[in-house]
Amino acid sequence: MPVLLFLIDTSASMNQRSHLGTSYLDIAKGAVETFLKLRSRDPASRGDRYMLVSFEEAPAGIKAGWKDSHATFMTELRNLQAIGLTTFGQSLRTAFDLLNLNRLVSGIDNYGQGRNPFFLEPAIILAITDGNKLTSSSGVQDELHLPLTTPLPGSELTKEPFRWDQRLFSLVLRIPGHISHDPEPIGGVPPDTSPIRPMCEVTGGRSYSVFSQRMLNQCLESLVQKIHSGVVINFEKTGPDPQPTEDGPAEVKFGPQSWHSCHKLIYVRPNPKTGVPVGHWPIPESFWPDQNSPTLPPRAAHPQVKFSCVDSEPMVVDKVPFDKYELEPSPLTQFILERKSPHTCWQVFVCNSAKYGELGQPFGYLKASTALNCVNLFVMPYNYPVVLPLLDDLITVHKFKPPAKWRQSFENYLKAMPPYYITALRKALRMMGAPNLLADSIEYGLSYSVVSYLKKLSQQAKVEADRVCASVGKKAAPEGGIKLRCRSSALSLAHRKDFTQLLHSIIGDGPALPLEANPKEFAGFQLAALNKALKPQGLRNPYDIPRAHLLDQLSRMRRNLLHASICILKGQDQDQLHSVPIAQMGNYQDYLKHCPAPLREAEPDQPKRLHTFGNPFKLDKKAMMVDEADEFVTGTQGKGKRPGEPSSTAVGGAPKRRRCMSPLLRPGRAYTPPKTPPRTPENDHTALDDDITNHLEPNHSLDSEPSPGPESASLQQRNHLQPDEAENQQEEVLENGQSSENELSLGSEGEEESPRCYPSLCKLKKIRNQESQELNSKLRVLITKEIRKPGRRYEKIFYLLKQIQGSLEIRLIFLQSIIKEAARFKKRVLIEQLENFLEDIHLRANGMNHLDGF
Numbered sequence: 087m088p089v090l091l092f093l094i095d096t097s098a099s100m101n102q103r104s105h106l107g108t109s110y111l112d113i114a115k116g117a118v119e120t121f122l123k124l125r126s127r128d129p130a131s132r133g134d135r136y137m138l139v140s141f142e143e144a145p146a147g148i149k150a151g152w153k154d155s156h157a158t159f160m161t162e163l164r165n166l167q168a169i170g171l172t173t174f175g176q177s178l179r180t181a182f183d184l185l186n187l188n189r190l191v192s193g194i195d196n197y198g199q200g201r202n203p204f205f206l207e208p209a210i211i212l213a214i215t216d217g218n219k220l221t222s223s224s225g226v227q228d229e230l231h232l233p234l235t236t237p238l239p240g241s242e243l244t245k246e247p248f249r250w251d252q253r254l255f256s257l258v259l260r261i262p263g264h265i266s267h268d269p270e271p272i273g274g275v276p277p278d279t280s281p282i283r284p285m286c287e288v289t290g291g292r293s294y295s296v297f298s299q300r301m302l303n304q305c306l307e308s309l310v311q312k313i314h315s316g317v318v319i320n321f322e323k324t325g326p327d328p329q330p331t332e333d334g335p336a337e338v339k340f341g342p343q344s345w346h347s348c349h350k351l352i353y354v355r356p357n358p359k360t361g362v363p364v365g366h367w368p369i370p371e372s373f374w375p376d377q378n379s380p381t382l383p384p385r386a387a388h389p390q391v392k393f394s395c396v397d398s399e400p401m402v403v404d405k406v407p408f409d410k411y412e413l414e415p416s417p418l419t420q421f422i423l424e425r426k427s428p429h430t431c432w433q434v435f436v437c438n439s440a441k442y443g444e445l446g447q448p449f450g451y452l453k454a455s456t457a458l459n460c461v462n463l464f465v466m467p468y469n470y471p472v473v474l475p476l477l478d479d480l481i482t483v484h485k486f487k488p489p490a491k492w493r494q495s496f497e498n499y500l501k502a503m504p505p506y507y508i509t510a511l512r513k514a515l516r517m518m519g520a521p522n523l524l525a526d527s528i529e530y531g532l533s534y535s536v537v538s539y540l541k542k543l544s545q546q547a548k549v550e551a552d553r554v555c556a557s558v559g560k561k562a563a564p565e566g567g568i569k570l571r572c573r574s575s576a577l578s579l580a581h582r583k584d585f586t587q588l589l590h591s592i593i594g595d596g597p598a599l600p601l602e603a604n605p606k607e608f609a610g611f612q613l614a615a616l617n618k619a620l621k622p623q624g625l626r627n628p629y630d631i632p633r634a635h636l637l638d639q640l641s642r643m644r645r646n647l648l649h650a651s652i653c654i655l656k657g658q659d660q661d662q663l664h665s666v667p668i669a670q671m672g673n674y675q676d677y678l679k680h681c682p683a684p685l686r687e688a689e690p691d692q693p694k695r696l697h698t699f700g701n702p703f704k705l706d707k708k709a710m711m712v713d714e715a716d717e718f719v720t721g722t723q724g725k726g727k728r729p730g731e732p733s734s735t736a737v738g739g740a741p742k743r744r745r746c747m748s749p750l751l752r753p754g755r756a757y758t759p760p761k762t763p764p765r766t767p768e769n770d771h772t773a774l775d776d777d778i779t780n781h782l783e784p785n786h787s788l789d790s791e792p793s794p795g796p797e798s799a800s801l802q803q804r805n806h807l808q809p810d811e812a813e814n815q816q817e818e819v820l821e822n823g824q825s826s827e828n829e830l831s832l833g834s835e836g837e838e839e840s841p842r843c844y845p846s847l848c849k850l851k852k853i854r855n856q857e858s859q860e861l862n863s864k865l866r867v868l869i870t871k872e873i874r875k876p877g878r879r880y881e882k883i884f885y886l887l888k889q890i891q892g893s894l895e896i897r898l899i900f901l902q903s904i905i906k907e908a909a910r911f912k913k914r915v916l917i918e919q920l921e922n923f924l925e926d927i928h929l930r931a932n933g934m935n936h937l938d939g940f
Contacts, residue, residue, distance in 0.1 A: 087133040088208045093181050095215035096140040100168035104261040111168045114214040124310045141173050144180045145557040153555050171221045175232045182247040183238045185209050190240045190547035197243050198382045199506040200368025203354050206251040208315045217258035217280040230281040239546035246387040250317045253291040256282045260297050290318035316351040320390045328395035331425050345417040352411040366407040367465045370439035380535040397430040403478045405518045409465040419461040428454045468503050486520050858891035894931050
């Protein structure tokens with residue numbers, strides 16, 4: 087995912103106008119928009135990230151950073167103004183620090199453990215300037231100097247402020263102010279001679295000198311083609327020049343040549359399936375790591391790779407992985423391709439990478455492709471001429487069963503190999519099918535002090551990254567000064583008594599007027615206060631208020647006086663406070679960015695509440711899963727209620743009839759287990775049923791349905807009576823129970839009752855079964871609602887499960903359906919508890935069957 091950072095010169099010299107009638111700053115803004123349009127044609131541009139930095143002092147100079155949207159980028163680009171100095175060095179250092187914010191946190195640089203080309207974050211800095219003198223508060227500079235000190239932690243681990251995957255390109259605007267009649271140069275765009283050019287070449291980029299709009303468009307098209315994923319490496323020749331080949335050029339040039347030292351890019355292609363580069367072997371460090379060293383030596387941004395011109399045979403072993411990188415076209419690649427020897431290679435080294443010897447051992451080779459259209463860098467295991475034959479013998483000869491002699495040779499190789507290659511070698515052996523060849527005890531680790539230092543730097547870098555991202559977009563507070571107001575209501579100069587003297591002073595015949603009487607003052611002028619602690623008075627002088635505005639200003643003064651506790655003086659009307667442009671009305675994300683961090687939730691188990699700005703029907707789909715069939719249960723949930731708060735409808739007055747059939751289905755109702763009275767033989771079963779009935783239907787009257795309580799009590803007593811006595815006793819109990827309940831329902835005393843017809847036993851059983859089904863259906867709704875709640879508070883679920891009515895088969899079917907419902911919401915802990923509850927029911931049922939058998 088390339089990062090494109092635009093560094094725009096906002097110095098005052100960018101206000102100069104070209105012959106096109108536009109200022110240099112307008113041309114720079116148009117160039118950025120044109121670049122984005124050209125880049126959008128490439129499908130790979132979807133992952134691009136855009137940043138914007140101006141020449142203002144940090145953090146105000148960072149207009150769009152890591153967390154800002156593309157809309158913010160475009161808005162800040164249009165709002166740029168050319169006021170200030172040409173502080174190119176300071177702004178460029180700010181741009182590099184912004185790009186390097188997250189590198190220590192992600193560990194992409196891998197300090198002390200080799201350089202991995204496939205660990206990269208490619209970035210291109212495009213600077214657009216006018217190429218004038220570099221100015222700062224200290225004076226005019228002839229050369230570009232970057233500040234040595236930076237607040238970024240870990241910057242001392244790299245000698246340069248940039249990294250090997252960051253390149254700088256500059257567009258220096260030289261468009262004249264008048265139309266030039268000279269013909270434009272034909273061919274490529276020439277490089278500029280400004281102080282920016284050396285910095286561009288060091289990073290692997292270049293500068294362009296732009297003299298016309300056509301040249302500018304040509305440069306932008308060329309820059310779009312240079313957006314590649316890759317890293318910059320310094321290739322330098324070591325040893326004698328190569329011998330001429332039969333097909334190559336016959337003449338041999340002596341002395342230093344351009345291909346002897348090249349500073350070019352190697353392309354790191356991403357994996358087409360995953361879009362992420364994949365590699366196996368690192369490029370070695372330029373020092374031998376010492377386990378006892380308390381610090382790491384600083385590394386150069388670009389590795390110095392030496393290549394030997396001695397022809398060697400390319401080595402590749404089947405099943406042993408290697409990395410292949412294509413070199414950017416350069417004099418070196420041109421010379422290798424002109425030799426026309428695709429079957430030979432040149433070995434590459436990194437100085438001081440081995441334990442003994444200055445040049446070190448080869449870690450790969452340069453080789454022309456078979457079609458002779460490009461040159462590739464092959465990165466192999468360290469000292470591959472020794473280890474590859476050993477691995478080849480392990481595969482083909484020993485069949486992954488090495489003898490003692492082979493093991494001795496392999497151990498000697500491990501001792502001469504840099505220890506940070508252990509991890510890559512272990513992965514390669516695992517891919518080959520020999521995972522146990524390296525013992526797990528062989529681990530490469532930096533010293534304890536270095537590891538702790540890197541962890542500390544990572545934590546500091548994360549804090550610094552959060553601070554910088556939070557400060558983006560915040561304007562620096564201007565220094566306090568005494569503002570001079572222009573008195574537009576003053577008398578005309580012609581009415582002044584000293585008009586004649588004033589006229590002579592303007593012509594030059596008389597002495598100059600003092601500054602106080604100078605009519606050329608402007609409204610934005612401020613006098614600097616010598617004492618910084620002295621705050622200028624922000625209130626207006628009452629005598630400067632026009633007579634027509636006295637009443638309006640009086641109301642504002644009264645408001646400021648009455649609200650003196652709030653340290654904000656309101657100098658606007660209420661209507662002006664709400665006069666916001668339509669384009670800014672929906673900009674809620676910027677408002678949230680400047681708001682203070684909200685307090686944590688009082689109950690962490692509750693789902694996170696999201697703001698519904700712009701859409702009042704917005705719901706959190708992750709926290710709430712609703713079926714269409716159950717929409718009548720969860721459709722009317724109140725957003726502001728919590729489960730612990732009592733319902734307002736239960737306090738007083740009859741609740742409003744809604745879609746929910748029972749008042750308990752309304753959200754926010756507190757769950758309180760019923761208080762059971764002392765157990766007696768008469769009310770043992772009636773108390774439980776009354777509690778359930780009261781819990782489920784608190785608003786039903788007592789005479790709505792016959793109570794099943796006396797029947798259950800009578801059934802309990804019938805077990806202790808004879809069959810004939812039981813029938814008589816049953817009829818009496820039913821009659822007594824029914825008449826007593828009717829007396830309660832009527833609520834009248836002393837009135838004569840008319841004779842009633844009572845239901846038979848079969849009809850009573852049907853009523854009992856119907857009530858059980860209704861109760862079970864209501865219990866099912868309540869249990870389903872409890873399952874959908876977040877958290878692991880399942881006590882209420884098991885309390886409700888104990889109230890299920892019906893036979894054993896009905897209870898088992900009910901419980902199985904509840905387990906399926908819990909499986910829908912992936913409540914694993916609840917499923918285990920429900921299965922244990924089901925086993926207990928089976929055990930109790932089997933125990934009762936055994937007792938019935940006796």
